[in-house]
Every structure is written in structure tokens, then in C-alpha cells.
Amino acid sequence: MNSSAASAESTGFVSVQDVSKTFGVFKALDGVSLSVQPGEMVALIGPSGSGKSTLLRSITGLVDIDRGGRIEVFGETVQVNGRTTAAVRRARSRLGMIFQQFNLVGRLSLFSNVMLGALGRIPAWKGLLGLWPQEDRTRAMAALHRVGVADYAAQRANTLSGGQQQRGAIARAIVQGARAILADEPVASLDPVSARKVMEMLVELNTRDGMGVLVTLHQVDYAIRYCNRVVALKGGKLVYDGPATGLDHDRLVDIYGPEFEDAFWEAKV
Numbered sequence: 468m469n470s471s472a473a474s475a476e477s478t479g480f481v482s483v484q485d486v487s488k489t490f491g492v493f494k495a496l497d498g499v500s501l502s503v504q505p506g507e508m509v510a511l512i513g514p515s516g517s518g519k520s521t522l523l524r525s526i527t528g529l530v531d532i533d534r535g536g537r538i539e540v541f542g543e544t545v546q547v548n549g550r551t552t553a554a555v556r557r558a559r560s561r562l563g564m565i566f567q568q569f570n571l572v573g574r575l576s577l578f579s580n581v582m583l584g585a586l587g588r589i590p591a592w593k594g595l596l597g598l599w600p601q602e603d604r605t606r607a608m609a610a611l612h613r614v615g616v617a618d619y620a621a622q623r624a625n626t627l628s629g630g631q632q633q634r635g636a637i638a639r640a641i642v643q644g645a646r647a648i649l650a651d652e653p654v655a656s657l658d659p660v661s662a663r664k665v666m667e668m669l670v671e672l673n674t675r676d677g678m679g680v681l682v683t684l685h686q687v688d689y690a691i692r693y694c695n696r697v698v699a700l701k702g703g704k705l706v707y708d709g710p711a712t713g714l715d716h717d718r719l720v721d722i723y724g725p726e727f728e729d730a731f732w733e734a735k736v
């Protein structure tokens with residue numbers, strides 16, 4: 468094992484240490500510490516406005532955290548002293564990012580969108596001209612087959628259903644060679660059947676490929692069903708970090724308040 472792999476093992480694929488984020492006078496994150504190991508699948512839950520997206524955006528360097536905190540990705544510091552470091556680019560190349568709104572280029576075909584995952588490996592001009600190496604093309608088709616949307620490879624992304632687009636986004640992360648996945652509300656815009664398929668795919672990347680997964684979810688039932696470990700934020704503070712089985716009635720009332728059942732999509736506990 469090389470030294471960076473050893474470091475990732477000790478600190479996790481993501482290590483968040485005493486992270487706060489203040490917007491004006493409002494503290495969106497307040498002293499959050501969290502470490503996710505490479506093989507884990509962790510749900511990040513909490514009421515609307517509790518800081519889930521801000522935490523994910525901080526990990527990818529899209530939000531500069533307050534001084535005093537530190538964030539490491541695969542053992543490399545990406546934020547410290549209120550600044551992102553040069554290592555953030557390498558971190559982004561290792562993290563597959565999945566968003567609620569899919570983030571595909573609508574006028575490009577699904578295949579071209581998936582090929583964009585390979586952009587980090589070839590010069591941008593070659594990518595823009597569609598001069599993809601055969602190896603990457605083969606990889607992209609294999610990824611599309613794997614997530615079950617190969618039949619739509621030639622179709623423009625903006626003509627696909629939300630579920631098909633989200634599976635395309637997962638295929639793009641596979642082609643990128645991502646070592647871990649950060650997913651921000653990946654199923655919030657999907658119907659329950661498509662949502663289950665997307666969650667099952669994330670589980671498969673976790674169990675079959677050993678990718679770490681950190682996924683924010685509005686639906687508590689999905690967090691319980693698909694993730695062993697759940698982390699909950701409330702008012703920017705980490706209020707729970709433990710097994711999904713520990714989310715009993717009292718804990719859920721503590722996190723979401725007496726209306727906690729609104730945070731369930733399908734089944735209630």
C-alpha cells in the first residue's frame with residue numbers, strides 16, 4: 468500500500484474536522500466533524516436548511532469553510548485556514564458527483580455525456596471534437612450497459628426521463644474512474660421506482676466496487692433501507708452519527724420535530 472492509500476485508510480475517503488461555515492451572520496455549519504471510510508455507504512439526513520448541501524459543497528471546494536476547520540479527501544487536505552488548496556482538483560477527479568438535477572449537457576447525447584467523464588484523461592480539445600480513444604468509448608458503453616440505459620446512448624440527454632438521466636450521471640462517474648461518490652439529493656426529483664433503481668446502483672458501486680458513498684437524502688426511509696450508517700445535521704450541527712437501526716421514534720423527533728413523518732417517502736417506521 469502506498470503512503471497516500473495508507474493515509475486515506477486512516478482518515479477515511481472524507482475527513483471533516485471541526486468545520487463551520489458562516490454566510491454573513493448565519494452559521495450554516497457549526498463545528499461538524501465526520502470521517503467516512505472508503506468502503507462505507509453513509510446517508511446524510513436532516514431537515515431542510517440543516518446544512519447538508521453546504522457540507523457536500525465544502526468537501527468539493529465549492530464553498531470555502533471558516534478558518535479553524537479542515538477537510539481532507541483521500542488523505543489530502545483540500546480546505547484549511549478558510550481556503551481551498553491545490554489538492555482540490557485531484558480530489559474532484561477522484562470523486563464522482565451526482566446531483567438532484569442530473570447535471571448532464573441537455574443538447575449532447577447520453578453517450579457524449581458519459582464520455583465527458585473521461586475528459587480528465589485526454590486533452591480538452593480532443594474531447595470537444597469527439598476524438599475519444601477507443602478504450603474510453605468501450606468503457607462508456609460498458610458503463611451504460613451496467614446502469615441499464617445503453618439503448619438510449621444516442622438520444623439527447625434532455626429528451627430522457629429523470630431516472631434515465633440520473634443513471635447516465637452514474638455511468639459518467641464510472642467512466643471518470645471515481646473512487647468514491649458524493650451524491651446530493653440524487654433521488655429527490657425521481658418517481659419512487661426510478662429512485663429505488665438509482666439507490667440500488669449506488670449500493671452496487673459501494674458493495675461491488677468498494678466505492679465510498681456519502682449521499683444526502685430527504686427521505687429517511689431510503690437512508691434506513693440503503694445505508695448502514697446515518698449522519699444527521701440539525702441547524703448546522705451534527706446531532707446523530709450511528710447505525711440506521713438507531714433512528715428510533717425519539718431520535719427522529721429530535722432531528723425533525725414532531726412532524727418527522729413528513730420526512731418519509733414510502734414506508735413509515
Ligand SMILES: Nc1ncnc2c1ncn2[C@@H]1O[C@H](COP(=O)(O)OP(=O)(O)OP(=O)(O)O)[C@@H](O)[C@H]1O
Nearest residue numbers: 490493495513514515516517518519520521522685
Ligand atoms: N450562498 C449562500 N448564501 C447565504 N446563505 C446560504 C448560502 N448557501 C446556503 N445558505 C443557507 O445555509 C443553510 C443551509 O443550506 P443547505 O442548502 O446546506 O441546507 P440543506 O440541508 O441542504 O437543505 P435542503 O434539504 O433544503 O436542500 C440554509 O439556511 C441556506 O439558506
